[in-house]
Amino acid sequence: MIEVDDLTKRYGDKTAVAGLSFTVGPGIVTGFLGPNGAGKSTTMRMILGLDRPDGGSATVDGKLYRDLPQPLSVVGALLEARAVHSGRSAYNHLLCLAQSQGFARRRVDEVIELVGLVEVAHKRAGGFSLGMGQRLGLAAALLGEPSVLVLDEPVNGLDPEGVLWIRNLMKRLASEGRTVFVSSHLMNEMAVTADHLVVIGRGKLIADCSTEEFIASNTERSVLVRSPDGGRIADAIAAAGGRVSANGDGSLEVADLDSTRIWELAVDGGFVLSELTPRRGSLEKAFMELTRDSVEYGIPSGSASNGSVQ
Numbered sequence: 001m002i003e004v005d006d007l008t009k010r011y012g013d014k015t016a017v018a019g020l021s022f023t024v025g026p027g028i029v030t031g032f033l034g035p036n037g038a039g040k041s042t043t044m045r046m047i048l049g050l051d052r053p054d055g056g057s058a059t060v061d062g063k064l065y066r067d068l069p070q071p072l073s074v075v076g077a078l079l080e081a082r083a084v085h086s087g088r089s090a091y092n093h094l095l096c097l098a099q100s101q102g103f104a105r106r107r108v109d110e111v112i113e114l115v116g117l118v119e120v121a122h123k124r125a126g127g128f129s130l131g132m133g134q135r136l137g138l139a140a141a142l143l144g145e146p147s148v149l150v151l152d153e154p155v156n157g158l159d160p161e162g163v164l165w166i167r168n169l170m171k172r173l174a175s176e177g178r179t180v181f182v183s184s185h186l187m188n189e190m191a192v193t194a195d196h197l198v199v200i201g202r203g204k205l206i207a208d209c210s211t212e213e214f215i216a217s218n219t220e221r222s223v224l225v226r227s228p229d230g231g232r233i234a235d236a237i238a239a240a241g242g243r244v245s246a247n248g249d250g251s252l253e254v255a256d257l258d259s260t261r262i263w264e265l266a267v268d269g270g271f272v273l274s275e276l277t278p279r280r281g282s283l284e285k286a287f288m289e290l291t292r293d294s295v296e297y298g299i300p301s302g303s304a305s306n307g308s309v310q
Helices: 040-047 090-101 105-114 130-142 160-175 187-193 211-218 230-239 259-269 283-290
Strands: 002-011 014-024 029-033 055-060 075-078 148-152 179-183 196-201 204-210 222-226 243-246 252-255 275-279
Touching: 002 040, 014 040, 014 055, 014 196, 014 204, 029 040, 029 160, 029 187, 040 055, 040 148, 040 179, 075 130, 090 105, 090 130, 105 130, 130 148, 130 160, 148 160, 160 179, 160 187, 187 211, 187 283, 196 211, 196 283, 204 211, 211 283, 222 230, 222 259, 230 243, 230 252, 230 259, 259 275
Parallel strands: 029 179, 029 196, 075 148, 148 179
Antiparallel strands: 002 014, 002 055, 196 204, 222 252, 222 275, 243 252
């Protein structure tokens, strides 16, 4: 378990993290979200003892990271995958870590196979692609079979197959009772991976709830309606209290009425329905809505969304 209690960090006159408190429990994947500059990386660094807080504390299983007798067997971390000796092979990099913690050599072979680096295990890590570097970083995080994982952008640089592999790996590790804390800017990926979300902005907590609750609380549900009687059914829906907006393809987006009520209106009015699809808001929309006042830059109107927030 990770416990962050009133955590504060300042750099000069800038407060990067301001009185932040939350708990990350075992058995689920917890997503850590926030705009650029929100304080996510600083928070993770303080959890791992890489930065000293100016106030509050961050503990793992009730202890500061520096007080863990064998830290890699408790916490596996991926913050900067390329932070390896460029002239050292992947195998030797992992072997060095293993020997520093008293792990058996066979564990190095196991994690290399797990992350799919067998064919390049004895090649210099400095020549690795971004995706291969991510896999090596994950191998290092998993080396001690830790009960807690802290991962910052673990799918960065991976192809779709690699992204799916990481998603399934995180879910499996959580199902084994481990604590999995993962930061990402990829909203679509977090929507299908994270069970729970911790969202911060400008160093402060702005949400700590299940992913489903986060989406439901910050977006509105709607119903997509297609009908050759578009104009007439739109009037009927509006008269019944629904809010109707027209899409560019001739379909209607209806809020404040559920699909059952719209179906009843169609039957009563003799309207033909070619589609009636309930739709829920996306994690990206919910995130953008909640963090609108926490971003460090404005988003131009009319900008297209590609499913990620950079």
